[in-house]
Amino acid sequence: MAVGHTHGSAEEVTFADIVGRAAGGARTAGQLSYAVIRECIITGLLAPGEHLRQEDLAERIGVSRIPVRTALMQLESEGLVSFHPHRGAVVRTLTVEQVREIYQLRELVEAHALRKSIARMTSARAARLRELGEVLDGPHERGTLHEQRTAFYRELYDAADNPFAVEIIEDLRNVVNRYLVGRHVAHGLRYHRELARLAARGDGDGAERVLRDYLAEYCRRVIETLADEGEPAEPAEREQV
Known part of the structure; x- marks a missing residue:
């Protein structure tokens, strides 16, 4: 997962920056995972079509895979993530x-x-x-x-x-x-x-x-x-x- 792809954004915000901001409040591991992944998608740090590996996300956020999986399922219900057979979760594209x-x-x-x-x-x-x-x-x-x-x-x-x-x-x-x-x-x-x-x-x-x-x-x-x-x-x- 090539975290950090921003289409040449003028402000180079990193994954770690987003984790640091999201971790500022009293959050559960699930809330933290959801907040981080959602912001990364919305800001383009996680690009459309990008594969979302749960192990990689969990390590970068500092949580286990379970809250990451839960967060991805919630983001699927919001239309930001898709689950595909043999590929797992990916950032949704737009038609x-x-x-x-x-x-x-x-x-x-x-x-x-x-x-x-x-x-x-x-x-x-x-x-x-x-x-x-x-x-x-x-x-x-x-x-x-x-x-x-x-x-x-x-x-x-x-x-x-x-x-x-x-x-x-x-x-x-x-x-x-x-x-x-x-x-x-x-x-x-x-x-x-x-x-x-x-x-x-x-x-x-x-x-x-x-x-x-x-x-x-x-x-x-x-x-x-x-x-x-x-x-x-x-x-x-x-x-x-």
Whole structure:
């Protein structure tokens, strides 16, 4: 198992780094194993299609094989891991059909969250949103983009009052993003400033139009990127996420 494959990520996070962070709280061996393996998959440290050897994972995490096996079964139920005859557990791949479905779901959930957030927009949130939009569409310092993007969307969708919707949105985003570590799919897309401006002034129709256009374009780029990189595409019926 080639742990450490990050598709050229700007921030070289190691398996040991993730274990160290996850071990910081009071966790059982099973909780620790689940947290470590899940983060490694989501961040791309464990790449799509990669074989997950239980012995290797257990040694690196510092636990026995039993909690690792339990964690892998839980991750299978979440759509992050597949078990194959004679191969064992592997990190799941993503099909074109699944990418399209994910972005259809994102449109539905994010349009709903956007409308609900705009209806309760405050002057303080509007100002913060404009500020974050300017930052995202401007030049970035190395390693800051993920945090800035997360802050923007949590403000846009009013995470404080819509935590469940925001959690769903972030989960859907993470399903795709783990395949795109180090790949600049959004390069040249500058829409945050305009989306923030429309949302801040209460223009729900305009903001939703910008959001849907962006998601459609991003979906197209994701499909092209995965195809160009030669990501394995297993039959859709075996890859229900």
